[in-house]
Amino acid sequence: MADKKINLTLNVWRQQAGQEGAFETYKAENIDTNASFLEMLDVVNENLTCSGKEPIAFEHDCREGICGSCGALVAGMTHGSHDRTTLCQLHMRSFEDGDELTIEPFRADAFPVIKDLIVDRSALDEIVASGGYVSVKTGSAPEASTIPIEKNFADSAMDAAACIGCGACVAACPNGAAMLFTSAKVSQFALLPQGAPERASRVKEMVDTMDKLGFGNCSNEYECAVACPKGIDVKHIARLNREFIASRTRKKK
């Protein structure tokens, strides 16, 4: 952990809900390279506050890469240019002294801007509400050991379940699609026996909801997988497509 200080120029998107937004330029000075990107924004905000200006609004909470709150386009990349990183886990050692950075909110039709870098991602909750769960009531579960699951399937389900719901996949997609997000949930349950009873209805309902909420279609750009801080694979989209077709052809009893 070498100690080094750098200076940056930031072009930051400032916007109030319902109004037009614009970029404003700020200096980030004397930034320790061990600081995280959000800690760098904290320093900028402290200075803005002290000089009588309103700090930049940005969403954040756990600051350890798991809650999915944070996210912004940094130089055009969701969560910045590092692989498999959330914005809070991007560190200033990834930048050079004198860098000029553009920082703007996730852009997608389904994610309206609330303020500055904060967008409304509640559409993702609506997708989950339409079927992203196993409908089991508390108290009605069988003894856990009666459901053995092949390790490979459990591991693949976990790979899919690692999604943090940050919305970077949507923001990175040229169509603003939520296919990676939705497919991760569909995949998790399609791989597990617990998901079987609702398998067909789940994929159908979730895809319908996704379409209704203004998310775009998938045209196999794979930008989502590059943007995903948790490395969710596009093979889950392929599985969603298979599940979707199967749900259409499944005979009604």
Place this chain on the structure above:
Amino acid sequence: MVELNANIPEGPMAEKWTRHKFGVKLVNPSNKRKYKVLVVGTGLAGASAAATMAELGYQVESFTYSDTPRRAHSIAAQGGINAAKNYPNDGDSVHRLFYDTVKGGDYRSREANVHRLAEVSNQIIDHCVAQGIPFAREYGGNLANRSFGGAQVSRTFYARGQTGQQLLLGAYGALQKEISKGTVNMHTRCELIDVVTIDGRARGIITRNLVTGEIDRHIGDAVVLATGGYGNVFYLSTNAMNCNASAAWRACKKGAAFANPCFTQIHPTCIPVHGDYQSKLTLMSESLRNDGRIWVPKKKDDKRLAAEIPEDERDYYLERKYPSFGNLVPRDLASRNAKEVCDAGYGVGPTGDAVYLDFSEAIDRLGRDAIEARYGNLFEMYNRITDDDPYETPMMIYPAVHYTMGGLWVDYNLMTTVPGLYAIGEANFSDHGANRLGASALMQGLADGYFVLPNTVNNYLADLKRDSINISHPAFEEAEQTAANKLEKLLAVKGTRTVDDFHRELGLLMWNECGMARSEVGLKKALEELPKLRDAFWSDVNVPGSGDDLNQALEKANRVADFLEFAEVMLRDALDRSESCGGHFRLESQTEEGEALRDDESFAYVSAWEYKGVGEEPVLHKEPLFFEEVPLSQRSYK
């Protein structure tokens, strides 16, 4: 006047919960929909409680300050969740989990509550598996277990290093299921700013819409606080940035006693502090202590790199001092020992406030792949933050504030001293005593939410007389006015220092005087400093912007204002409890070997503090603790 009645059911320990479930009053299914329950917080406890009560038929209103319920900080729990399944056949049982938890809590928890926790632990695993949570599995397809500090059996279920995330997403899924049916009405970006009591009962809450600044009144038949702990009173902690004590503190100001506030947990394995810009500390799961060995150089101020220090010049101090538990001693011991070696000058790293957590032996024994499979994501996270590769060089770790065992006082039904007001999960004090064992927080949050509260809330609601009270009642009017005035006052100061600046100062004061080691002198000094800091805050804080839109500085200021009041109760509690126990170490009370010295004669009680006004001395009430099943003894992990 606060009265403490724990309402512990009669009968043998192992039958109390079963008898109680039969004894509580029920609300018949068609009447349940007539009752409304307000649940604040959507972490493990809040989401599971809201979903389960909605399944039962109650009308549920759920509140979170986040943009979605899935962000709650339960999501960051890494290691796992305990249950007494005994799948590994290593001698575990409900009684052993109960015993370990009471002992691990250093005999400051309520036996009956802990026994119930151990009993329902197995149902939690059943339920979570049925939800499709991808727990780790053996090759044969069965659930895998690992061991955790403070236990000699493997009873921890896990989903890689993301157990909290997976369990929370399970509860969140259940919540979304009920939202889609219309049985839960979800309020996101909505923060509690006061609790409303009418005729001594909790009847509602006041909230602020964090996007529009609108202040709203919500009425209900019961109010449930699932609002987490108060670790952020220290500014730097492993808690998420938004975690706060405001809901619990506002409840305390409305008559709910606050229990054991001095019981805070300092987690032994966190990434050390490295700069004054630092906003939070990151935990490295305790599960790492399964395979990592903790050591410092035998020589003081040894500046050599870890690799240059030969084996015989390393002090594996936990293995040396506690041969039977070794690196897996409970958290309080592991933390205190790290502080001791660092204070004595053996610490490593640029600040000297760190010890090594070394995986080289485990990598030699099991191979890099096996270690990667177990801890890959944790190693990656460590590498991201520090730029060091733990496969090559040992991790550097240091203790950090992590969890708060104290919380709102609750009886066996999880009801606070205000009728109709419940506290669940980390927000209450009930199950962990003076020290929480690893993988027990997830267990307790889900036990309270899925299995305990939905059974005990009936008992209160069944007796409730219907009335015509609505949100125009003067109590709502007054609570809204008080909360709104406070926000206006914060905005009006327009001083010179930022909210974070005050929060950092408060945090440092608390860490120095009420952190890993506490003394009468230090605590008294802090009690003198605190009111000055509070006055400085109210005369010099700078909260930019207005109250009519999204204003993060205002949110933060409102929370820090509460921390500045709450901290006083914490200091008073730490001063009152002149014994050492669990996470509470009083320098005046230690054995000749420097171990914590408990004083059961004088302190086998729960302290419950009654609020009397800002700057006024709170009143201490005591709930005596009785140990029938787990005989009191000085803890030994040697």
